[in-house]
Amino acid sequence: MRKTIFVVDDNDTNLSKAEEGLEDNYDVMTIPSGARLFTILKKMQPNLILLDILMPEMDGFEVLERLKAEKEYREIPVIFLTAQTDPETEARGFEMGVVDFITKPFSTSVLLNRVKLHIDVAQLIKESTEELERSHAELERSHRNLMFIMADMVESRDEGTGGHIDRTAGYIKILIEGMVKRGVYYDEIKDWDAEMISVCAILHDVGKIGISDLILNKPARLTDIEFDDMKNHAVNGAQIINNVIARTGEDSFLHNARLFAEYHHESWDGSGYPHGLKGLDIPIQGRIMAIADVYDALISERPYKPSYSHERAVEIIVKDSGKRFDPNITEVFLEVCEHFKDVEYTLKDK
Numbered sequence: 001m002r003k004t005i006f007v008v009d010d011n012d013t014n015l016s017k018a019e020e021g022l023e024d025n026y027d028v029m030t031i032p033s034g035a036r037l038f039t040i041l042k043k044m045q046p047n048l049i050l051l052d053i054l055m056p057e058m059d060g061f062e063v064l065e066r067l068k069a070e071k072e073y074r075e076i077p078v079i080f081l082t083a084q085t086d087p088e089t090e091a092r093g094f095e096m097g098v099v100d101f102i103t104k105p106f107s108t109s110v111l112l113n114r115v116k117l118h119i120d121v122a123q124l125i126k127e128s129t130e131e132l133e134r135s136h137a138e139l140e141r142s143h144r145n146l147m148f149i150m151a152d153m154v155e156s157r158d159e160g161t162g163g164h165i166d167r168t169a170g171y172i173k174i175l176i177e178g179m180v181k182r183g184v185y186y187d188e189i190k191d192w193d194a195e196m197i198s199v200c201a202i203l204h205d206v207g208k209i210g211i212s213d214l215i216l217n218k219p220a221r222l223t224d225i226e227f228d229d230m231k232n233h234a235v236n237g238a239q240i241i242n243n244v245i246a247r248t249g250e251d252s253f254l255h256n257a258r259l260f261a262e263y264h265h266e267s268w269d270g271s272g273y274p275h276g277l278k279g280l281d282i283p284i285q286g287r288i289m290a291i292a293d294v295y296d297a298l299i300s301e302r303p304y305k306p307s308y309s310h311e312r313a314v315e316i317i318v319k320d321s322g323k324r325f326d327p328n329i330t331e332v333f334l335e336v337c338e339h340f341k342d343v344e345y346t347l348k349d350k
Contacts (some may be wrong), residue, residue, distance in 0.1 A: 003119050004044070006128035008037050008063065009052040009081065014104065018050060018081065021108035022115065039064070041073060048119055050102070053082040053089070061096065068097045077118050081106070099158075105176050106239050128204035141289075150240075151202040164296055165202045170343035171292035178336040184328050188284050197320065202254035204264050204289055207237030219303035234274045238263030256285055264289035267324045279326075287326040291317060294324070295340060310341050328344075 004027045007018040015030040022028045029046070031037050035058055037049075049067075053060035060080060067073045083104045090101060099118050113161060153167050176194040179185060208216060211233055215226050222230060241258040247252075263277070263286025270278030270288075285343050298313035308316070314337050321330035 002189075003047040004029065004116065005050060006031055006036065006037065006040070006046040006049050006051045007081070008032075008055075009050075009054045010062075011052070014052065014081070017106075018111065021106075021111045025112065025147040026115070034063035034066075037063060045076060047076075047122065048115060049076055049078045050081040050115075051098075052079050053080055053084050053093075061092065064093070064098060066098050077122050079114065079118060109329070121326050132156055136280050147203065150206050158307065164300065165205070167296050167343055168204070168289070168292040171295060171340055172201045172288055174336050174339045174343070175288055175292065175332060178332045179329065182332055182335070184332050192279075196252070197256055200253055201260045201285075201289060201292070203237065203241065203257040204260040204293065205233060205237065206257075206261055207233035207235065210236045221304045231265070231273045234262055234265050259283045259285035260289050262286070264293055266290070268326050269323045274326070282326075287329055291325055291329060295337075310337075 002025075002214060002267055005022055006029050007015055007022075008020070008031045009015050010032055012032075015032070018028055019028045029040070029202040031040060034055060051060045051063060055063075060082065062077055067076065067078060076099075077099045078097070079100045079102055080098050081102050081104060082089075085101065093101065095156050099116055099121075102114050173194045176189060176192060176197060179189060179193070180192075201303045212231060215222065215229055218226070238258050238261050241254055241261060245254050245258070262274070263283050266275065266282040266286050267280060267290070268282070268287070270280075277286075295313050295317060298308045298316060299310060301307040313332070318330060319325045320333060325333075
């Protein structure tokens with residue numbers, strides 16, 4: 001497929017000469033001003049822009065600055081096609097992101113060679129970037145599959161928590177969407193994919209792999225000593241995920257999964273475990289998971305307790321706002337918690 005070159009210059013002679021030199025090899029569009037360039041860019045984008053510096057109204061540096069400031073245009077290679085060749089002009093141009101200078105008057109061979117070089121470089125960068133993105137996507141798919149396998153291992157050992165992992169993932173998705181909608185901790189979570197982040201949460205109890213079955217499935221309340229042992233699952237979980245990261249490399253899935261695992265039992269007032277963190281020192285993943293985890297524990301039957309109603313669970317969580325739970329996230333929970341019942345109804349017996 002032929003590549004497209006935009007030539008931007010206020011001089012008709014320069015435009016004609018550039019077009020004549022390139023048209024046998026490229027689709028060429030000649031453009032008389034920077035303002036006109038941006039009008040055309042809204043409809044189509046070139047593979048490269050040849051840009052004059054000395055133009056009225058908007059000079060080449062102003063055009064370049066605007067191109068680099070706008071995300072959809074900043075990757076288009078720009079070559080200054082200009083009679084200005086002083087060191088200060090070149091230094092300024094390269095600093096702003098121009099890829100080359102072609103000095104006017106130019107020969108057709110120089111023009112073609114420089115344009116071909118940068119078209120080829122841009123194509124190579126594009127292909128390399130796409131390959132890296134494919135590799136990264138494949139790695140993330142592998143990590144996601146690994147998460148599901150490890151989560152199933154945990155749930156198959158813990159006889160009293162059937163469906164807990166899937167339900168808490170559903171609650172987290174609801175909470176995140178509610179937080180984004182209401183602007184709660186927006187700067188921290190605005191770029192999150194709620195679906196993806198909720199999947200990361202399925203490993204929050206992976207550290208239970210290292211807890212004895214006698215403790216994990218004890219049909220009664222744990223003693224203080226047993227509970228101290230159970231508390232280790234938060235640190236154990238983080239270490240398990242860190243070991244995976246050390247062998248395979250970190251990505252967003254494993255990064256978030258580790259934070260959910262390590263910090264979901266920290267409390268807003270500093271009374272939680274394993275680190276006794278307080279307030280905003282607790283990673284936001286832990287603060288979100290705390291509400292989802294406790295809600296599901298409350299509405300689920302255990303050998304040592306009956307299941308509580310949705311209303312009673314909400315009441316308990318709201319009462320612990322500012323103690324166990326982040327008060328800002330608790331407010332969101334109170335507004336969206338009716339949707340938790342949909343998750344509970346769908347997955348409670350899973």
